[in-house]
Amino acid sequence: MDHAATTALRPEVLDSMLPYFGSEFGNASSVYGWGRRARQALDSARDTVSGLLGASSDEIIFTSGGSEGANLAIKGVAWANQNRGKHIITSAIEHHAVLDSVLWLEKQGFEITILPVDAEGQVAPAQVAEALRPDTILVSIMHANNEVGTIQPISEIGAIVREHGAFFHTDAVQTAGVLGMSVQELNVDLLSLSAHKFYGPKGVGALYLRKGVRLNPLIHGGAQEKRRRAGTENVAGIVGLAKALELAQEEREEENARLIALRDRLIEGLMRIPSTKVNGSLVQRLPNNVNVCFEFIEGESMLLNLDLRGVAASSGSACTSGSLDPSHVLLAMGLTHEIAHGSLRLTLGRDNTEADVDYVLQEVPMIVERLRAMSPLYQG
Amino acid sequence: MDHAATTALRPEVLDSMLPYFGSEFGNASSVYGWGRRARQALDSARDTVSGLLGASSDEIIFTSGGSEGANLAIKGVAWANQNRGKHIITSAIEHHAVLDSVLWLEKQGFEITILPVDAEGQVAPAQVAEALRPDTILVSIMHANNEVGTIQPISEIGAIVREHGAFFHTDAVQTAGVLGMSVQELNVDLLSLSAHKFYGPKGVGALYLRKGVRLNPLIHGGAQEKRRRAGTENVAGIVGLAKALELAQEEREEENARLIALRDRLIEGLMRIPSTKVNGSLVQRLPNNVNVCFEFIEGESMLLNLDLRGVAASSGSACTSGSLDPSHVLLAMGLTHEIAHGSLRLTLGRDNTEADVDYVLQEVPMIVERLRAMSPLYQG
Amino acid sequence: MYSDKVMDHFTNPRNVGEIADADGIGEVGNARCGDIMKLWIKVDGDVITDVKFKTFGCGAAIATSSVITEMAIGKTVAEAERITNQEVAEELHGLPSVKMHCSNLAAEALMAAIEDYRKKSDKTSAS
Amino acid sequence: MYSDKVMDHFTNPRNVGEIADADGIGEVGNARCGDIMKLWIKVDGDVITDVKFKTFGCGAAIATSSVITEMAIGKTVAEAERITNQEVAEELHGLPSVKMHCSNLAAEALMAAIEDYRKKSDKTSAS
Numbered sequence A, B: 001m002d003h004a005a006t007t008a009l010r011p012e013v014l015d016s017m018l019p020y021f022g023s024e025f026g027n028a029s030s031v032y033g034w035g036r037r038a039r040q041a042l043d044s045a046r047d048t049v050s051g052l053l054g055a056s057s058d059e060i061i062f063t064s065g066g067s068e069g070a071n072l073a074i075k076g077v078a079w080a081n082q083n084r085g086k087h088i089i090t091s092a093i094e095h096h097a098v099l100d101s102v103l104w105l106e107k108q109g110f111e112i113t114i115l116p117v118d119a120e121g122q123v124a125p126a127q128v129a130e131a132l133r134p135d136t137i138l139v140s141i142m143h144a145n146n147e148v149g150t151i152q153p154i155s156e157i158g159a160i161v162r163e164h165g166a167f168f169h170t171d172a173v174q175t176a177g178v179l180g181m182s183v184q185e186l187n188v189d190l191l192s193l194s195a196h197k198f199y200g201p202k203g204v205g206a207l208y209l210r211k212g213v214r215l216n217p218l219i220h221g222g223a224q225e226k227r228r229r230a231g232t233e234n235v236a237g238i239v240g241l242a243k244a245l246e247l248a249q250e251e252r253e254e255e256n257a258r259l260i261a262l263r264d265r266l267i268e269g270l271m272r273i274p275s276t277k278v279n280g281s282l283v284q285r286l287p288n289n290v291n292v293c294f295e296f297i298e299g300e301s302m303l304l305n306l307d308l309r310g311v312a313a314s315s316g317s318a319c320t321s322g323s324l325d326p327s328h329v330l331l332a333m334g335l336t337h338e339i340a341h342g343s344l345r346l347t348l349g350r351d352n353t354e355a356d357v358d359y360v361l362q363e364v365p366m367i368v369e370r371l372r373a374m375s376p377l378y379q380g
Numbered sequence C, D: 001m002y003s004d005k006v007m008d009h010f011t012n013p014r015n016v017g018e019i020a021d022a023d024g025i026g027e028v029g030n031a032r033c034g035d036i037m038k039l040w041i042k043v044d045g046d047v048i049t050d051v052k053f054k055t056f057g058c059g060a061a062i063a064t065s066s067v068i069t070e071m072a073i074g075k076t077v078a079e080a081e082r083i084t085n086q087e088v089a090e091e092l093h094g095l096p097s098v099k100m101h102c103s104n105l106a107a108e109a110l111m112a113a114i115e116d117y118r119k120k121s122d123k124t125s126a127s
């Protein structure tokens, strides 16, 4: 139950990719022969993705994943538009691909505003409006958070940013296969996504870049992706991304209804454990995300116990990341360090059933009890 | 015969990758369960690659290909070491991934020296020595050129650069599956390679980074690749890269002997066509590279004719790139524009036989004759 | 990337060659840019009766040269002069956009040949 | 990522609990960092006869706590005092490097308990 971390490739997606690992191995930049057929496959994948996003095909740049997409969006816009200003706005709960890009730019002389979030992990559009300055060139707010599943009011924020004349990027890595992805409705200028989060291959992603937005490449070199991203194209991966996104978007309404039922069953069941708290909004929430804190216990020991029982999960525990601080997202939402250390994230996916949920609901209470009995913080 | 552009995935390599598209789909950053097995696959691939390079495993950074590797090497070293100096040296015949990175840095305030090459496309070590300045932080010279196949005296240049105290990167994209890759013997601090050039998958590469060389990431975010390259790892691609490199290095002596025989047969045959010139060194040359200029004809029309006869090839023709100037490599070697426009590159590979060579030797003279008959430059 | 019609003209170019006693000769482009077109025309009265070409250049350059010979033959000089590069591309059912700029010189070559014909016939009538 | 021995101590931790009439109690770490170890020791003459622990922390923290109780029981106080974090890690057949820094506090917890024991017994002998 760790589908927010990654998902298994769907067999249909692998099938769509295999020809490009076999006889159709051409370099899409070669003018003739195999190259031409690789080019056609790329063009068709690009049309699929742009169609699903309500964009035009030359607004899609294929990347090596969500991290590259966010880095390209943020650094690329910053470098290309620094003559207009050097101020960038983002939020405290962004993925590190965004946060660390922005912090690195700060070292290079850009000015950064990091917006706080409320207790449910939401960014307030009014705060974005307030933070905008004449020299603001870029705002980057994620579509939904990967840890607590809170969905942000992107469309509203986008309207404010556009009105002001800055560019707006959203990290849609957690939502691309789950929510509607019309870049017009979302009011975004840039949007990044990553295939392996929606049953596509790892190591491939896409960046939507609205026509007219100036961008410096992150990877210079060949003329691929209209000179915005050099490198021989990962044809098989790109074909797989397009196929996976198409399937996910086709099935999303039905699948979301199923996941929401499982999610709510899981949350309800876990909340019966004493001294337990749900993190994130219960309303503006990804259909597959469950995130709770069990007081008095530490997350990694929880994960390890679940793993021994065959359940993959995730935690905001510092111990899983090698740093001393627990999840920056939970801290930004106002949780104390000790409670943040005890968080458990379960993210549901296509292969999860009610039986899986019930199994987890049977195991977790026992694990929590056992760990609490061992905890010097727990007074019984 | 365009194996320098890309190669077909070997079936053994695809087989090594398939488990990671199937049941072993974990995210290598997840601490437990599937994540652990993905991590083991990555570790083992890293050991294989570092072993083949004579490096230690924490000196290998997996990337999305040769372009990213070169960009990371050059920009990463430049950014991290700019306090020591802002001067960078490279050569006029580098791939655009190197050249354009360096030219972009120039716009950001770095100083660049671009070394010339001789008529065979070689960089003189003495010229590197002369160009080194107290503020030189990085030298980047490719191992072998992708157009004309000339192999550079990397080990010698490396010794000079090291003596001086600068860092040395080599773009080994064309050589990684072909020549010995000991980073100790090559005297390099950074070396980039790309899997699809040696029968591995597209969209994955590796950068060797000598311990102690400071580098800023190009892609910030997660803690992957020891914080030097963020992004969920392309596990299948990385496993494929390692497998492909291992096979190529195992077989290279035998395969090179075979390719050299074919190459020389091809060159000899083409040279029988009047007003024809070989480009690049005949001695320090990649085993699979043939590059010739036919006077009075233009390269793309040559390619198109070959394609109609089932032969994939490449040209330094401007018309294949959409720019007005022909190959910067041929121009740097002193060829005139009109002759450079008429170049033809044929690069041999595993699937080419003597029969293929003979077929090309039968077709090319007829095509040349036909195009020359149509050329206003040809006095017949 | 090329239309079937381009490929047809590329593989079977019409009217390749020179006209020994041409009434006008035009040459455009240069080897530096990779495209040179040379066009010979024969004029009878006011009508272009024959056109021949030689071209150094890519597939698009060869095909545009070939197709413009067909377009020009039978037209009056005044009509032929109005042929644009755009019309040449349309006649070939389109050209890839990178080729529109650098290799679509045929209309200019024809213009140059007509100009040369005018100059010569002016001289002839003046003498 | 953990050795079998770590996993053994994690899944079956030895000597979990408290000692009501402990001769020394040590507590190290803090919840902010995600690891707290509390250790109770019982001393008879100069020999540590019993150790119990409670730990809030990751798998490594729990395993190191557990293994040090085994290492300490039966040793003299002076011997037990010389146990290092490094030895605890070795006893567990190694720990992942990220865990060496933050979660390997067991030797310190034991040291704190011994210190507490010394203070108390000093007081006892002084009275």
Ligand SMILES: Cc1ncc(COP(=O)(O)O)c(C=O)c1O
Pocket: A230, A231, A232, A233, B004, B064, B065, B066, B067, B068, B070, B095, B097, B142, B144, B145, B146, B171, B173, B174, B194, B195, B196, B203, B205
């Ligand atoms: C010498 C050289 N360097 C770099 C590259 C770029 O590699 P990739 O296309 O895998 O990014 C290539 C191939 O295109 C190359 O031949």
Ligand SMILES: Cc1ncc(COP(=O)(O)O)c(C=O)c1O
Pocket: A004, A064, A065, A066, A067, A068, A070, A095, A097, A142, A144, A145, A146, A171, A173, A174, A194, A195, A196, A203, A205, B230, B231, B232, B233
């Ligand atoms: C919200 C968010 N942004 C960015 C990323 C980075 O994506 P990738 O690992 O594909 O580079 C992730 C996933 O790891 C994510 O959850």
